[in-house]
Amino acid sequence: MKALIQSFTLVISLIFIASCGGKKGEDGPKTSTADSIATEQKVNIPDxxxxxxxxxxxxxxxxxxxxxxxxxxxxxxxxxxxxxxxxxxxxxxxxxxxxxxxxxxxxxxxxxxxxxxxxxxxxxxxxxxxxxxxxxxxxxxxxxAISDASASVVETEFSNDDGSGTKKICLFNSFKTISTGYNNERNGKMYWTYELYQNKNGNYVKVQNNVLFNLEQKQLLKLINDRIKRDFNVYSTEPDTRDCFIGFGKVPTYKMNDLGIDFTEDEIQFHIEFGLPEACDAVGGTVVTFKISDIIKYLN
The missing domain is CATH 2.40.128.20 (Calycin beta-barrel core domain)
Known part of the structure; x- marks a missing residue:
């Protein structure tokens, strides 16, 4: 009987040892495969x-x-x-x-x-x-919010070998416009040039006007041309100014890149010159203005 009890005790001990041995290496912190994959997983972030x-x-x-x-x-x-x-x-x-x-x-x-x-x-x-x-x-x-759509504007005076005048720099989203107005001493009018730049990789690169707008810009361009034609019709039929338009013909339909663009704090302006003689500078062109918030759907 004593030998039987000793044998039974030995079997139980061996089972216990085997069980403990089976858990060897399972102690301590565990790292899940999912956690490991998540740590290295790439994220698909669209533009x-x-x-x-x-x-x-x-x-x-x-x-x-x-x-x-x-x-x-x-x-x-x-x-x-x-x-x-x-x-x-x-x-x-x-x-x-x-x-x-x-x-x-x-x-x-x-x-x-x-x-x-x-x-x-x-x-x-x-x-x-x-x-x-x-x-x-x-x-x-x-x-x-649409009401938050605005640009920052800085104006400075300049005088150099090319002349004197005003330079206006406007920032809107990733775009910058530079409008330079040169004084004309003969008639007191200021003549403007317009440039558009886009921030690419931290540097402003000159771009064409159509880059500022999305694929719906044709609708905006129609609104601009309608207003230009309205002003043209007024100038060309007024008794005091109609002589300036003799022989001019019909006003053309302008493309976005034909226009000069700049901003005020809450407006965007589109400038066009008709190419009239200097004596007709008073009606030599027109400006079409929109609230930025009104055309935000067309802007990039």
Whole structure:
């Protein structure tokens, strides 16, 4: 009997040891395959043109307009306290990691956003250039209200070898217009040239007018031409000005790239010259003006 009990005890001991041995290596932290894949998983982020609101250090309220083209980011942001746009550009990788640098108008680096793009926005840290300290920031994607559609405008006087006059620089989303008016000493009128630029990879590149507008721009162009023809018909039939239009013929239908474009803070202006003699400068052209909010659906 004693031998039987000893044998039974030995069997139980062996079973217990085998059971413990079967769990060897299962102790300690476990890493799930799903977690590992999620860590390395690429994120498919389509190109976008988005508007964000948020803050830096939960103290400085900011807004940002940002465009993604492939892995390139460009746009501008502004502090709510000033509203002055600051251009930004950078990159986003296939995991949503963002590096976004901010620059002065002269191209000097003044700060950097490091963060991660998420479904609801962007979170990360912001730091000044050449600084080892940083502050957290967050940006939440928002639908930009139509009433918020506006441009920033700066006007300066100039005098150089080409003459004297006024230069107006307007920033709207990723675009910049430069309108230069030269004084004409003979008749006191100012003659204007218009240029349109788009921010690409942090640099403003000259583009044609149609780039400012989306595929619906034909509808907008019809509205512009209708107003030009209305003004032309008035000028060409008024007794005081109709002589200027003798032999002119019909007013042409203008293309978007035929027009001069600039902005005020809440308006966009389309300029056209009819090409009349200098004596007819008073009716030599016209300006078609819209509220930005009224044509926001046509703008890129």
């Amino acid at each position: 976008f043109n988005k508007y964000f609101e948020g803050s830096i250090n939960n103290k400085y309220q900011i807004t940002m307009s940002l465009t993604k083209t492939n892995n390139i980011l460009s746009g501008n942001y502004a502090y709510a306290s000033t509203g002055t746009p600051i251009k930004v550009s950078g990159t986003i990788d296939d995991k949503g990691t963002i590096t976004l640098n901010e620059y002065t108008d002269a191209g000097m680096l003044i700060g950097t956003f490091h963060g991660r793009y998420q479904e609801t926005g962007i979170v990360g840290d912001w730091s000044k250039a050449n600084s080892s300290s940083s502050m957290p920031f967050y940006l939440t994607e928002k639908e930009k």
